[in-house]
Amino acid sequence: MTDIALFHHAQGLTPGVHAFADRLRAAGHRVTAPDLFEGRTFTTVEDGVAHVEEIGVDAVVRRGADAVAGLPERVVYAGFSLGAMPAQNLAQTRPGALAVLLYHGAVPATAFSPSWPAGVAVQAHVNDEDAWGDLGVMRELVGLVPDAELFTYRGSAHLFTDSSLEAYDADATALVVERSLALLARWS
Structure with a gap:
């Protein structure tokens, strides 16, 4: 079991x-949202x-x-679009971070710290x-972090992993979840 802090997007x-x-x-x-x-x-x-x-x-x-x-130190941070900011901030600045899952957004690698912390993985979708x-920011981030993956999906919809929105893509979301779980399996 991995502790995950999952931050929402701009629609709440x-x-x-x-x-x-x-x-x-x-x-x-265990997911805190x-x-x-x-x-x-x-x-x-x-x-x-x-x-x-x-x-x-x-x-x-x-x-x-x-x-x-109140969460333990060893956490995977995750964020949807806007939520990538607090997720990435914590992955870069809170001791014990394991990884960050970035869904639909990212900020430059130096936004919260002059360097990426050793051992903190990145997976972007x-x-x-x-x-x-x-996408450009994600590519740059993945290029700088040794343990990083970028997954792109076909389309232009933004929040395609949110099943309560029109942009939802069930097939692409299934892949996002599968790939996220593969990363999370490292600490289970």
Whole structure:
């Protein structure tokens, strides 16, 4: 069993994020999915991004750190799009991080630390034509981190792993989950 902190995207902690977390739990992992928006959800990415602009990106990252304060050190951090920021921050700065799973987004490797921490794996997933997906940033990150994988999927939909959104792609999500579980098996 691996402890996983799973951070939601800009539309909030949706039923689809809960469903994804449940798939990881069904494989025997302990998943914490904090609500960084204090119960708010948004019907569009743009509305969610507007909310983030109101509260500030720093607040999102700080709320992520606060949410994992009670977790053990050895954690895999995961984030969907916006949630990649707190996930990546913690993977780079919180002692004991095992890996980071980046779904639909990433930030540059030096965003939170001048170097990537030794032994922290990266696995990134994005559609190859996703305008919001930060594919270039993901490629750069994977090129810098020795233990890193990038998986691209065909399409332009952004949050295709969220079963509560129109963009949902069940087949691609099944591959994302399978590949994520393969990484998580290292610590089970």
